[in-house]
Amino acid sequence: MDLTKLATEKRNPDTINIDELSTLEVVKKIHEADLGVASCITPVLSKIGTVAEKVVEAFENGGRLIYIGAGTSGRLGVLDASECPPTYGTDPNLVVGIIAGGDYALQHAIEGAEDDSELGKKDLQKANVTKKDVVVAIAASGRTPYCLGAMEYAKAQGAFTAAVVCSLNSPMEKAADTSITVVTGPEVVTGSTRMKAGTAQKLVLNMISTTSMIKWGKVYSNLMVDVQPTNAKLKQRARNIIMEAVGVSEKEAEQALKEQNGNTKAAIFQLVTGVSPDEAITHLEQHNGRLKEAIKNYT
Template identity: 85%
Template sequence: MDLTKLATERRNPDTLNIDELSALEVVQKIHEADLQVASCITPALKEISIVAEKAVEAFENGGRLLYIGAGTSGRLGVLDASECPPTYGTDPKLVIGLIAGGEFALRNAIEGAEDDAELGKSDLQKENITEKDVVVAIAASGRTPYCLGAMEYAKQQGAHTAALVCSMNSPMEKLADTSLVVVPGPEVVTGSTRMKAGTAQKLVLNMISTTSMIKWGKVYSNLMVDVQPTNEKLKQRARNIIVEATGVSEEEADTALKEQNGNTKAAIFQLITGVSADEAKGYVEKQNGRLKDAIKLYSQK
């Protein structure tokens, strides 16, 4: 294995003397490097949109979106997946994050796990992968055996596979149905892919999950209308969303939210149309939770 050929393992010529700099100068170097990250995603925007569309297709047909990776890449996938239920009111089993080594690996380095292709396969087997699912394998190097094993198995089951990698012409890129190649270049500290590569991966995962949720009807205008008001902060956010969407007072928003048992979408529909709580809920359900479509349907009648 020749790591020197990987973009993620090359030395950054701008930071060769970083160990001689002051703390402020080090911070400035890191900041300068980070400013380059967003632009490296531009060439992959079409492919990212394809994966998001495939995810929506999966959701609408009883499938799921699964992220799988090792180390930082795996943790980022788990993070993105775990944020979907509170933000968009999704079932925790709809967007799933898998990391080599399991939950213990979220807080502890289990470096050997990434070299086990069979482990990647078995982790997906436990999730009962089918042709309805979308599997996104994440690895900065694009050559992680754990991810390759998972991808090979996913393809055998007919699932759509994507590879989110930070190196060109990698085995994962070649194996994937859709390749998301974002190359931020050498790290400030050579090989520390939790930095620029990790930031790039996080940005792409944000795009996949956010775009898929928007296209699946989880957003009205730019408001997260499926937010689950499970704590005081989220209850207040739900009230604010209803106020923004309808123009009513906070008290009226709170009343409608209670009548709808915390269903922000139905509360908005109820306040905009003036229909009963039950009728509002029915309209939204008939349109599969797409609030704007429900309001259009009502206005046409």
């Protein structure tokens, strides 16, 4: 393979002498490079929107969002997936992160895992991918065999496939139903794609999952009303959300939250409408958990 043709592997002319700079000057160079990352995403916003719409469609039809990748890219997918249950109260199996080499690879390099296309297929086979799912493969180079194998298997099962890559005209870009190609260019340290490329990938994954959750009714106004109050901070956040949404005292918010066994969304509906705890749950279920829709249609 000729990595020199990849933009992410080229040398950055602005940092040729970075090893001769002072500590502060090095920090400034990294910061300057990072400042341009967000603007690199602007040209592909419509593609991100397309993928998010497909994810919502998958959720509504019993499907899942599955991230898959190797190395840094795989870790970012696992990170985004693992943050959905506490933030949005989702089932851990709704948004899934798969990394080449398994959980051990989250902290250790697994030799050859990313080069094994058959492993990518096997990992998705183990995940029981179906046509209901959306599979998002992540790789800065856009040529990782593990991801390509996974995409081939996903497409064979009828799943919608997307790629999040940082190199133009890559094999993954060509293989995906929709490719989000964010061209971040040469890294501060040549080939260290955990930097600009990784930052861009994290931003894209944030957009996909957050937009999907908003459109799926997991957010009321801009409040995370499906937050799981599993620790002191999140319990206080849940109370604050209720107070903000309804305009009640902290004591009233805490009481409603207690009556709803920590269900922030149901506590809000109960306080807004004056119904009983059980009725609040019933009305929300009738509107698939969409709080604003349930309130508007309450009679």
